[in-house]
Amino acid sequence: GELSPVISPVQFRSGAGASAQLSPVLLGYTPLLDANAALQALDGAVKAYDLGRGDWPSMPVLQRIGHVEKFLGLMQQQRREVVRLLMWEIGKNYTDAAKEFDRTCDYIRDTIAALKQQDRAASHFIIEQGALGKIRRVPVGVALCMGPFNYPLNETFTTLIPALIMGNTVIFKPAKYGVLLIQPLLRAFQQSFPAGVINIIYGRGRETVGVLMESGKIDLFAFIGTNKGASDLKRMHPKPHRLRAVLGLDAKNPGIIFADADFKRTLSEVVSGALSFNGQRCTALKILFVERSIADRFVTELSAAVAKLPLGMPWDKDVAITPLPEPGKTVFLTELLQDALAKGAAVQNPNGGETAGPLFRPAVLYPVNSQMRLYNEEQFGPLVPVVPFDHIDEVIDYVVNSNFGQQLSIFGQNARQVGELVDIFANQVGRININAQCQRGPDSFPFNGRKDSAEGTLSVVDALRQFSIPTLVATKYQDGDVA
Numbered sequence: 001g002e003l004s005p006v007i008s009p010v011q012f013r014s015g016a017g018a019s020a021q022l023s024p025v026l027l028g029y030t031p032l033l034d035a036n037a038a039l040q041a042l043d044g045a046v047k048a049y050d051l052g053r054g055d056w057p058s059m060p061v062l063q064r065i066g067h068v069e070k071f072l073g074l075m076q077q078q079r080r081e082v083v084r085l086l087m088w089e090i091g092k093n094y095t096d097a098a099k100e101f102d103r104t105c106d107y108i109r110d111t112i113a114a115l116k117q118q119d120r121a122a123s124h125f126i127i128e129q130g131a132l133g134k135i136r137r138v139p140v141g142v143a144l145c146m147g148p149f150n151y152p153l154n155e156t157f158t159t160l161i162p163a164l165i166m167g168n169t170v171i172f173k174p175a176k177y178g179v180l181l182i183q184p185l186l187r188a189f190q191q192s193f194p195a196g197v198i199n200i201i202y203g204r205g206r207e208t209v210g211v212l213m214e215s216g217k218i219d220l221f222a223f224i225g226t227n228k229g230a231s232d233l234k235r236m237h238p239k240p241h242r243l244r245a246v247l248g249l250d251a252k253n254p255g256i257i258f259a260d261a262d263f264k265r266t267l268s269e270v271v272s273g274a275l276s277f278n279g280q281r282c283t284a285l286k287i288l289f290v291e292r293s294i295a296d297r298f299v300t301e302l303s304a305a306v307a308k309l310p311l312g313m314p315w316d317k318d319v320a321i322t323p324l325p326e327p328g329k330t331v332f333l334t335e336l337l338q339d340a341l342a343k344g345a346a347v348q349n350p351n352g353g354e355t356a357g358p359l360f361r362p363a364v365l366y367p368v369n370s371q372m373r374l375y376n377e378e379q380f381g382p383l384v385p386v387v388p389f390d391h392i393d394e395v396i397d398y399v400v401n402s403n404f405g406q407q408l409s410i411f412g413q414n415a416r417q418v419g420e421l422v423d424i425f426a427n428q429v430g431r432i433n434i435n436a437q438c439q440r441g442p443d444s445f446p447f448n449g450r451k452d453s454a455e456g457t458l459s460v461v462d463a464l465r466q467f468s469i470p471t472l473v474a475t476k477y478q479d480g481d482v483a
């Protein structure tokens, strides 16, 4: 069939001076599947599930774990190639790319261990008011798993692995960028899982995933990406209320910095919270509220720290800021930046916002106000908006009125003040970080969010629940019955 080229965001400079040219690098090709091929994959998954009577869903848990263990062993042999592709396809620096691979292997290992432990404790009975019940955890059905480009391995596998291990059959569509890196793992999938259990599809989303949704045969939709992508797809399902969804979506995580915060520690948490992997993390700090009495000094030091972040290629030693994989992203970021400048903010660090091909030099913008797009819109890139505040109520209003509710960070030393805010924000976001940046890990911690930021909860243990259903088998008993 048709092939689709994969171009790297990492570009090569040829020539010098004004005549220098940046040349795109062709990394390889992926098959471009059409709707029919996607439906064939669906057919494979539906047959392998066979209403829960297929070999895979009805296999004993320990045996299914054996298949995942085999996969993990084979996957580890591909570390070098997958890490290399993470660098080339999405521009992730070597350290973070290697971390992503290793974290994913740890996650699979922890999932196996957690399930083994649960399995040992699984056969529990409930005896209550003359009824005897036994809980059986059964799979949900056919799962569609889709991950984002920023963690194309890790975040895809944090739904794919629990879906498989709990007995679902899976259709998995690799992220738009970070798609080739699945190829070194294809053989491992093939050698580890029976036919039809895992089906990988490539191609244009609307054409491929759209028909799967329209078929009504997807039971579980695990998607980490944008709200628009998730709602467009969910809407295509003829019975969306029957679709179990596990979603990780948009966020605008605020960092709240009080005058009494430990300055050095806060700076270092904020720089990495806002700018690791160029700010392309759903968990990044995306807006900073700083108490006015320290705002100028904080911004000066923050800008100095940001100015020191080295820009370069993913393989450069200690590089922090790397090429952005989404075409057109630098244009979008420049629009947000210009909008803030037109409404009274200034770029605080030298050359902030400057672009060179897919590279975008991070920019600290200050003072940001509610009229600017950056105040509410998610930038998902290296822009750091700073808002000075006089009273904490201004920040509380922001959080309460925001459409998002993934996480936030509070930096300060006054335990009472921090404690009061924790009480207020506990109903607004999925995670509150104290004197620490927002982040997903450790992976054993629940990862979720409020409002438009998420549906369901992921973590090693939570995912096992999310991808299965407790079915109760209950009988009435009378004295003398044998259980």
Ligand code: G3H
Pocket (backbone or CB within 6 Å): 150, 151, 155, 280, 281, 282, 283, 438, 439, 440, 441
């Ligand atoms: O893009 C969102 C990821 O879940 C971020 O994960 O906080 O571990 O970098 P992280």
